[in-house]
Amino acid sequence: MTGSGNDFVVLDGRATTPERWAPSRVRAICDRRNGIGADGLVILTPGTPGAVRMSYWNSDGSHGAMCGNAALCSGRLSVELEMVPPGEFSLLTDAGLVRVISLAHADLAEINLPDVELPREPPGLEPSTGEYWLSLGAVGVPHLVVRVDDIESIDVLGRGRFLRSHPGAGPVGANVNFVCPQPDPPGPWLIRTFERGVEGETLACGTGTVAAALALAARGEGTLPMSFRSRGGPELRVRAELEGSRATEIWLGGEGRLLFRGVWEGKAAEK
Secondary structure: OEEOOEEEEEEEOOOOOHHHOOHHHHHHHHOOOOOOOOOEEEEEEEOOOOEEEEEEEEOOOOEEOOOHHHHHHHHHHHHHOOOOOOEEEEEEEOOEEEEEEEOOOOOEEEEEEOOEEOOEOOOOOOOOOOEEEEEEEEEOEEEEEEEEOOOOOOOHHHHHHHHHOOHHHOOOOOEEEEEEOOOOOOOOEEEEEEEOOOOEEEOOOHHHHHHHHHHHHHOOOOOOOEEEEOOOOOEEEEEEEEEOOEEEEEEEEEEOEOOOOOOOOOHHHHO
16 A cells, blocks of 8 residues: 555454564565565554554564554555444554544545644754754654755755664654755645655655644744645645644544555565
């Protein structure tokens, strides 16, 4: 499945279990040359009525508490697989309960994320050339938002790799999201992401887009709701309410598109 270019292998948890997926097996299925190829792996398991458990791994085999685009895809597929009826339901993630709105035969979904503290200036990190400011916040996972003047000239891999593991990004590191306005506004903000776990640029990052929207709104550079265009193409839309130092009623809308179904001949990778 794809969510604005952020792609995932999604498995039906009625035919497998998370315990069967060791990090080496996750890496094998996500390998773009010898596996299916993906930014991450998701297993969807029916929970209580009106709820589906979403288990998520990054392509390097590490567990992820939450991934916004994976949640959009999970919401879409949960309806497709008839684990829940169309409409509003819940995804159970390691970052908490996520409300989802997904209609039948639609490639779009909207997810409601838990309330969060607004991103703040990270300790010990200063803007570099072409950067205005940096903000660090947690939306499911840690995100470092970097406001830049030109999205095309940014060294996403070099600067992103440096910031991702800088002590100022926190003890477990952070995804790094570079944002700037359209050259000829109005229009969606432009965003590029260096994603930990993938350890490279991904075509979209849902929770990173939320973090960027909250950071921009907190600094008065934008008004919610906001739209963003990632390298993947389709737009992501963020709406939320700001209450003091917190954001509430956070909704992320975007693509959750089924690309193909198949069988992975992964026995050799399991040995």
